[in-house]
Amino acid sequence: MRLLFTISLLSTVMSVAAPLAAWADPMDDAKAIIAKHQKMPVFTPPGEAFDAKSCMAGKKVLSIPISMTIPFNVELQKAMASAAAEVGFTYTTWDNQLKSDQWIQGVSQAISQKYDVLDIAGGLNPEWLGPQLGEARAAGLKITTTHFYDVTQTAAPSVDYSGKVDFTGAGKLLAAWAYVKTEGKPNVLIIGSSDVLPSIPFVKSIQEQLKALCPECKQQHLDVPVSEWATKIQPGVQSALLADPGINYILPIYDSMSQFVVPALRITGSEGAVKLASFNGTPFVLDMLREGQVQMDVGESLGWAGYAAIDNIMRMMCGKPEVAKLNVPLLVFDETNIQTAGVPANFNDGYGDAHLDGFRKLWKLK
Incomplete structure (x- = not known):
């Protein structure tokens, strides 16, 4: 009798669950994914507060970006230097032009000048500097x-x-955007x-x-x-559109x-019919968005990223757990809010400044 009752109960649950699953709307x-990233960013503490000024006193950090010829790296380094200055420790950016011998020289400088931390930043793969980083760690540097x-x-x-x-997360957002904007029929x-x-x-x-979303x-x-x-994106896009x-x-x-995609759209007569969305919030692309050449950019x-990076470096030096990810929110820029990014656009307008007060309180600077 009990077995029959259990079977009957399971059948009832399954009959209710099936319609619920059918109601799920991709x-x-x-x-919902898009809406989450259309709101003005708010500051969420990535960990517990700590006295950054005390534990970083006398510390030295040297950062080697992949190249200071890239505007992204210039802006990121500027923000990291600004955050370090607020706390009051030495922060040095190793200037280079995307050359491996320059990266190696930077590691040598960090060792010889007795830095405490060597930061590998903005796209530079630490595995490209394996032997050099081994020497740095042997000399007592944190990486x-x-x-x-x-x-x-x-x-x-x-x-x-x-x-x-x-x-x-940015990838899921781009996929969701293409799905919604094609009314559930993306061909991407x-x-x-x-x-x-x-x-x-x-x-x-x-x-x-x-x-x-759409199997x-x-x-x-x-x-x-x-x-x-510069040589392969345009012809690759043209071939794909023609095929x-x-x-x-x-x-x-x-x-x-995107700068290499737009010409392919023009040549194939696809401009207007084929839309474009991407990630990074690079100023010249935000300007392209304002002009209608790009429909959305995840910025x-x-x-914010510079302050978040310094926060994680200091947590290492202050004996705090590593953050799971940089505390940098992703924001959708489209035709409804592109003017907030500046005219011409820049790397920081449009996001608000909640991170400044947030990190200062987190580091017990105020």
Whole structure:
């Protein structure tokens, strides 16, 4: 009797659960992802408060970006230096022009000048400096990375603390945007660069989110190394559009790729019919958005990112747990709010300044 009752109960539960599953609306899910990132960013403490000024007194940090010829790195370093100045410790940016011998010289400088921390920043892979970082650790330096790994990736063994970025979250957002804006019928061309380590999970997150929202919808992936963007993106996009005129959205994972996508749209007569959304909030791309060439750009304030990176470095030096990801919110820029990014656009307008007061309180500076 008890067995029959259990079977009857299970049948009832399953009959109720089936309609509930059928009611799940992928369009509502996609819109919810977008709405979450259309609000003005608020500050969320990445960990417990600590007396940063006391524990960082006399400390020295040297940061080696991948190149100071890249505006992204210049702005990120400026923000990190500003945060360090507020706390009151020595922060040095190692100027370089994307040359490996210059990176190696930077590591040597950190060792010889007895720095406490060596930060590998803005796209520079610590594995490219394996032997040199080994020497630095042997000399007593701590090694950090800033804005390199995705939150799903494990840092190299040579790295003590890593300021990771939610590239996968940006990927889900881009997929949701394409799904909503095509009314649930995306035919997407994703442009990635697998030579940049976090690009791999970034592209995968777009692909998986699109499949989850729309299993039958079409998607394809164009992989172009960073060094070949200027020569391979435009013809690659043209070929894809000619082979499949049904493509209705292009998602370059880094927005600087967009400058090579737009000419391909013009040449193939696809401008207007094929839309474009990307990630980074690079000023010239935000200007393209304001002019109608790009429909959406997921931005991140580099001022905010710089303070978040310094926060994670100091947590390492002050004996606090590593943050799971840099405390940098992602914000959707589209035609409704693009004017807030400045005219011309810049790296920091449009995000508010909640991070400044937030980090100052977190570090017990006020």
